[in-house]
Each structure stands twice: as C-alpha cells, then as structure tokens.
Amino acid sequence: xxxxxxxxxxxxxxxxxxxxxxxxxxxxxxxxxxxxxxxxxxxxxxxxxxxxxxxxxxxxxxxxxxxxxxxxxxxxxxxxxxxxxxxxxxxxxxxxxxxxxxxxxxxxxxxxxxxxxxxxxxxxxxxxxxxxxxxxxxxxxxxxxxxxxxxxxxxxxxxx
Amino acid sequence: xxxxxxxxxxxxxxxxxxxxxxxxxxxxxxxxxxxxxxxxxxxxxxxxxxxxxxxxxxxxxxxxxxxxxxxxxxxxxxxxxxxxxxxxxxxxxxxxxxxxxxxxxxxxxxxxxxxxxxxxxxxxxxxxxxxxxxxxxxxxxxxxxxxxxxxxxxxxxxxx
Numbered sequence: 034x035x036x037x038x039x040x041x042x043x044x045x046x047x048x049x050x051x052x053x054x055x056x057x058x059x060x061x062x063x064x065x066x067x068x069x070x071x072x073x074x075x076x077x078x079x080x081x082x083x084x085x086x087x088x089x090x091x092x093x094x095x096x097x098x099x100x101x102x103x104x105x106x107x108x109x110x111x112x113x114x115x116x117x118x119x120x121x122x123x124x125x126x127x128x129x130x131x132x133x134x135x136x137x138x139x140x141x142x143x144x145x146x147x148x149x150x151x152x153x154x155x156x157x158x159x160x161x162x163x164x165x166x167x168x169x170x171x172x173x174x175x176x177x178x179x180x181x182x183x184x185x186x187x188x189x190x191x192x193x
Numbered sequence: 194x195x196x197x198x199x200x201x202x203x204x205x206x207x208x209x210x211x212x213x214x215x216x217x218x219x220x221x222x223x224x225x226x227x228x229x230x231x232x233x234x235x236x237x238x239x240x241x242x243x244x245x246x247x248x249x250x251x252x253x254x255x256x257x258x259x260x261x262x263x264x265x266x267x268x269x270x271x272x273x274x275x276x277x278x279x280x281x282x283x284x285x286x287x288x289x290x291x292x293x294x295x296x297x298x299x300x301x302x303x304x305x306x307x308x309x310x311x312x313x314x315x316x317x318x319x320x321x322x323x324x325x326x327x328x329x330x331x332x333x334x335x336x337x338x339x340x341x342x343x344x345x346x347x348x349x350x351x352x353x
Contacts, residue, residue, distance in 0.1 A: 175253035187244020
C-alpha cells in the first residue's frame, strides 16, 4: 500500500483555491511458475484520491458542488518465456480525473496495452508495443473524446 | 503454485509509467561493458536503440493527432569502481528522431538552394542540444545486524 501526500499540489476550485493532494493505492502481484517453464504474472491495483477538485476544474461538468471522481484501477497479465526468450504482457487501466499521474499518463484515461519483448542474444533484444489510450469521460465543451493508438517497435543492441 | 511476496519497488498508479516498465520490460538493467584496464576497475558501457514510434488518433476537436517517426538513442559512458563498495558512472545519451531532420521525400526540396544543408544543419544542431549527461555515485555500506533483528539485510546502497 502506498500513501501519496503532496502539500498544496491540488487546484480545487475555479477560483484557484489550492489544497493538499492525498491518495492511496493498494496493489498486489501473483506469480505462478508453470511446469512448462513459463511464468505467469498477474498484478492488480486500486487507487483513490481523497482530496478532489470540483468537476468544473477538470472540465467534467458545470456543477461547482460536485467533486470529480478519484478512483483508479489497473490490472496486468504477463507471460514470461511464452517461447524461449519471448515475454508477452497485457494491461488495462481506468483512471478518473482526480488522480494525478505521471507525466507519461493522463488522468481521466482508459488504457489498453499489449507488449512483447524478445531477447535474441545477450546483446540484442527487440520490443513491440501497441497501446490505446483515450478519454474515460467526455470533457464539457469539447466535440468528442480524445483517443490515440501508439504503435512502436524497437531494437536494442548493447555493445561489448 | 507459488504466490510471490507482494514486496514491490514500483511506485504505483500514481506513477503508472514506472510500474508498467518494471513489470513488462524484462531486459536486464545493466548495460554491456568493456573492461578498459586489466584490473577490472574501469569499464566502457553503452547501448544503441533504434525503433519506430507513432500515434494514430483524434483530438477532442476532431482533428487528427497522427504522426510517425524513427527514433534512435545512443548511450556511452564509463563506469569506475575504485573500491568494491564504490562505483562512479558517467554517461552521455543522445536522442534523435527522423522529424528533427525534417526529412522530405521530394527530391526537389533538396535541389533548392540550401535545402539539404539547411535541413542537415538544423538536425545536427538539435542533436547536439539533445545530448544529456548523467553522473551517478553508488556507495554500498555494509551493516551488521543481530539475528533477532526483524530486518534481514547486510548492506545499504546509497545512490546519488
């Protein structure tokens, strides 16, 4: 369990009133060593932010009396050594607007991801990933939800 | 079936990028290294990573968010271990992508006066500005604990 506290980090109202940000996450990971030599990993995580801004601050509505949602959920499944040197992973995540995440992620997000890594030799490896991320809820005053699909493939060589 | 301990060093949903990286990138953290001297104190380290990265999607106003690029990251550095408990690392990292060079498929764009040179100069300038330097000092301090101690550890690692 993690508890995150950031003093004065949150803008709570449209008037600019600031407040402390406080959130907690609970997470677990289970692993099974399968007889075939593969390893199955499952991880899950739930997060909640206790101090939440008004909906209007995060453009989720027009009601100043209502707070934006602060619940987050993430689950992932990974199969290691699916074939020799090959690892495969899946992720699904939903974060409501009040959760402050890293700069690589949005709040108010719906995310799916599949990732594959393969090690050809001790020096050469490759990784491919396909990630979908989109707005979990539609913002007020916009035409539609934002959505993006990120494909990438990369090769890494460690010289010796 | 074995249930692994839930001890985790990742930082959770509030920093989901870190979490996902740790769970799904199973490539070793250590870089390749070349001994520069016979006494195994000085090493040359580094790697080269090249790949495709893209986005396919739509913004909230309905406009396209598409882009595609080829990225390269090259890292080179020196690891100095004057003592078995002290390591000093210095590393340079250069990141460059195809969009830095404004590569154009049209031959005419390169035949224009200064077209190719301007693009090349602009790209090289961006590359040089993108060089990042990292310095890290690792200090391992042995600790002595009694058998009655609830914490089983024999050293503390300090990284600066």
